[in-house]
Amino acid sequence: MSLISRDHSVVWHPFTQRGMAGDPLPVVSAKGAWLGLEGGRKILDAISSWWCNTLGHSHPELVQAAEEQLRRLDHVIFASCTHEPAVSLAEAIIRDAPNGYGKVFFSDNGSTACEVAIKLAVQLFANRGERGRSRIVALEGAYHGDTFGAMSAGARGLFSAPFEGLLFHVDRLSTEGSEQDRKRLAELCAQGDVAAFIFEPLVQGAGGMRMYSPEVLDGYLETCRRHGVVTIADEVMTGFGRTGPLFASSRLRVAPDVLCLSKGLTGGTMPLALTVVRDALFEEFVSNDHSRTFFHGHTFTGHPVACAVARRALELTASAECSRDRERIFRSHQQFSERLRGFPNAREVRVCGTILALNVAGSGGTGYSSTSTRGAQRFFLERGVLLRPLGDVLYVMPPYCASNDDLGLAYGAIEEFLRSAR
């Protein structure tokens, strides 16, 4: 029996409607920017797997870090035990992250990093005796993950509809930062019950690779700071060089209080996430009173192997060579975006760091349920490229090791698609 038939009989895939989806790709190996399929075909991973594979698949140094750590210490409970890989990763993150963070809380996926950040903010005020202060403010079009808190903070729609009655209320601001938005935020903050403002800095990923200016955020962050609202930068996708610098929030003038990290943290190879906070926030949980404890943790929290890989991945990501690669991809995307001007159905072509995105205009409408890119995934696979449009949005987000030829292959396929979709 083929892998696909065996898969069909036992596997339930994430974000997949079996009644409508084609067969999954049977991937048997991966190296650099390329995936190897059963039968020997190679496909260019132009979306870095699930936006996480920053350094290329099966990077030899990350493989080595994992192997060595697995032999030394495989796993140990992280409540009441500690270990070198976690401590050394936390030290490195605190050193390399902008704006003076002091403590790192470990988990194992991006949703949980955000869930933890929201819970921390709400409990911070409870610890201060302000139990009613639990209102959350987020951006329109946001995505922070699939757990209930993260889902509540994200934009409502197709994904969250069945759970609508269980999601908590969230106040929304636009990414335009209009006078009305700023006034609304000031009014909300003045009510005294806003605990946190959560946002994806510079690029909203699942919302359609929407790029927006740091100045808008700075305006919101200033208001939040004046009112003591905890500000949470969800850098799950934008972190680790995706937008150019190591962290997108280094482009902000007003430093967020909390950073949520995952995906590229391990170069995209192992499940790991961090919620990074200031010492001052941590100190408000330190007490002789048990009820002030942050009671949250998962079995695989602070996994030694993932931490050892992340430690090495951070060094590689911060290296001059990796930063040159990101710059090269950025320039290449910019040149391609100029070429896309010649395509009347390529709208809102945009580039931020190593992300290039465009909206495909057509009769299929806009948004997530648009049909303007229907069949696009198969079209690209036939040309040897893995791309997964988000509704009418096409985007390229390659691992930083993608060569100029690799980029050319993805661009060529996009041009061909746009020509055929006219």
Ligand SMILES: Cc1ncc(COP(=O)(O)O)c(C=O)c1O
């Ligand atoms: C900005 C952002 N936050 C949170 C998440 C959730 O991360 P995970 O899928 O690891 O739970 C994602 C996932 O794509 C994301 O892009």
